[in-house]
Amino acid sequence: MTTGSFVDVLIIGAGPAGLMCATALASAGIGVRVIDKRVTRLLTGQADGIQPRTTESYGLGDRLLREAVQLHMAAFYNPSEQGGIECTDMKPDITPNARFPYKLALNQGAIEAIFLDSLNSNGLGVDYSVIPTSITFDESKLSDTIAHVVKVTLQHLETSSSPGRTETVNAKFVLGADGAHSWVRKALGITMDGDQTEHIWGAVDLVPDTDFPDIRNRTAIHSVNGSIMIIPRENDMVRLYIQLSDRDVIDPASGRVDKSRMTPEKLIAVAQKSFLPYILKDAQDVDWWTVYVIGQRVASKFSAHERVFIAGDACHTHSPKAGQGMNASINDTHNLAWKLVHVLRGWADFSLLKSYEFERQKYAQDLIDFDKTHAGLFSAKPKTKSFEDGVSHEENFKAFQTFAEFASGVGIQYEESTWINAKHQSSAPNLTIGQRMPPQILIRTCDYRPYDIHEYLVADARFKILVFAGDVNDEMQLAKVYALAEELEKPTSFLRKYLKDAQSIESKFSIVTIVAKTKGPVKMLGIPVLFRPHWSKVLTDDTDVTQATGGHAYERFGIAQDEVTLVVVRPDGFVGTIALASHYDDLNKYFAGFMRVLV
Known part of the structure; x- marks a missing residue:
């Protein structure tokens, strides 16, 4: 039917x-x-x-x-002159510019x-x-x-x-x-x-029985017997990515990978050679395993x-x-x-x-x-006294550092377009247009509770308008804030132009005001209503009551405290554009590039 x-x-x-x-x-x-x-x-x-x-x-x-x-440390093992492998380096496996700077597994x-x-x-x-x-x-x-x-x-x-x-x-x-x-x-x-490389790998999830000291760290092993990547996992498990040779899995007749030629027991046997002189005992319980050829x-x-x-x-x-x-x-x-x-x-x-x-x-x-370089280096034979043409630890570590921010996802940058406009990048030189909005601790003005700005950037399909208003206790600065509010309240403003009937601004745009640190309590109720749509949406660039966290956002982003600066954050968290209040019309043009007037 x-x-x-x-x-x-x-x-x-x-x-x-x-x-x-x-x-x-x-x-x-x-x-x-x-x-x-x-x-x-x-x-x-x-x-x-x-x-x-x-x-x-x-x-x-x-x-x-x-x-x-949580994965906080990376360990690197390479061939030892005495045979087997030895730890040659350990480095923090973190991304400093991330709200959660470590990896998870x-x-x-x-x-x-x-x-x-x-x-x-x-x-x-x-x-x-x-x-x-x-x-x-x-x-x-x-x-x-x-x-x-x-x-x-x-x-x-x-x-x-x-x-x-x-x-x-x-x-x-x-x-x-x-x-x-x-x-x-x-x-x-x-x-x-693209291409399919000749690198063949196996992966197996197991609870290890081993004397290897870094089994609970993300570890790269480069052994003369092949490379291994260790990823610690939940429930005491680890994942082993194990480099395989053609003879392990290639069917001689067809020349193709034949998974039936491999078993989890055989995978572990290959890994045991690369772990030497450390012992990896046969696993009693394998949760999952596979074999694959890298394709890019x-x-x-x-x-x-x-x-x-x-x-x-x-x-x-x-x-x-x-x-x-x-x-x-x-x-x-x-x-x-x-x-x-x-x-x-x-x-x-x-x-x-x-x-x-x-x-x-x-x-x-x-x-x-990125992956071609990373996978190529990781799959290559390590440099030893008997094999000078191999890849050294220094080469691997340099690649590790070079690609760390990109791999973490926080370094992704979209090119200029209708949706990414960097015309006024100089208004906030350290807040990169086209990258995701970085985390920053700010203080909620009404109750002094610290919040990360990311908590205000939830993926709810709305554009976020961050208003860096400066010192609103200063009468001259507050006058600039009111002048901007008056312009943005006009029917031709991007905040009003795309609304229909009784639709509220907050249904399409989430406005968050970030004021500079002042000498006394912030006069929150003196801010235009447009810029304080809810009591929770006015934040102060200050430290929390313990002086342990927060502060210096204006300085960090390069935003002038004697200007009013608007930062447009897209619904996916990427900074779409930035403009001073004096150039607010460029924000009208930005949204006009893709938004529709409802009829």
Whole structure:
């Protein structure tokens, strides 16, 4: 039996990328449906590294911090002159410019569960054992954002709750987050450009029995017997990424990787040689394992007609040892989700969706370039007295330092465009337009409670307008603040122009005022009402009552205290543009580039 339905967004694939997007859309009230070919959700294994940017971005930090292992130190082991390996260096494995400066490790199944619980709280779930079989467009209506122009035929597999059922879903937009072998990508005829390296690796999750001293630190082992990466994990487990040779897994007849030639016991046996002189005993219980060949590719396109998008492994693949796969996938749909919300609500012009490919494809290529260097160095033979052509520890460590900020996610920068305007970068020279807003402790003016600015930048599809108002106890400075408020209250201002009927400014824009430290208590009620929409949204650049945290934000960002400076933070946390009050009209022009006047 064939049935039909209508939905705003159909998401194909319930991995981290798909679930991130579904959670964001559902939270914004967008109609969404998620399907996946798997019989049930992932329970363990696969990706496990969580970078600082991911922890700080999506309102998931509290649960991640409870369930995950924190990684604060990196250890480096290299060949010893006495044979075997020895520790040659230990360095903090942290990102200083991150709210949570350390990495986390938790299996992908547990991370997906966090998203699923959030999705369930909105009354939604995932339809498992369902696959797409065809996709077509109504090309006559592609420019009509409210039209259901994408038709997808779905087949319910024998393991589904309605085996054999065929249905048609009519969607306004479709997201293909269905992995490296993406059906959506292939159906759209999108190619993957890049290379597959000759590096073969195995991965195994186990509870180790070993005398290796750094088993609970993120550790890179370069041994003459092969390289290993150690990632500490939850429940006393660790993950071992183990370099394999062709003879371990290549089928001589076909020349291809044959996973059946490898077992977890054989993986551990390979690792035991690289651990010498330390002992790694045979594992009694292996939680998960796999074998893979590193492929580094980027999709030639990330969308078709800005109606069907691909994300995550469907549009970029790379090695897992830098902890980028799941993080990059989540960041893809974090970038896309708010744009879909704005277009579906009629807030933004259809052209906003072009920014997804513009921003994320460039990032993906940078990621591949990074990964080629990282994976190549890590897989190369170490330099020894008998092998002078190998890779030295110094080379590996230099790469480790060079790519640390990029790998953490906090160093990602989008290029200038309609959506990233750096015209007035000099107004806040140390607050980089095109990068995410950095963390900063400020003091809530009304009750002196310290808050990180990130707590005011929740991913709720609204633009955040940070008003650095200076010393509002100074009459001349306060006059500048009132003059700006008067201009922004006009119907032609970006704060008013895109509202309809009785719609409040706070429904589209979240205004947060940050005042400079004063000699006495801040006269909060003297600030224009526009800049204090709620008692909690006026912050002071001061230290907390213990003098232990906070302060120096104006100095840190290079913002003048005798000016009024506006910082526009996009819904995904990236700084979109900055302007002084005297150039507020440039903010009108910025939003006019993609926002729509409601009629």
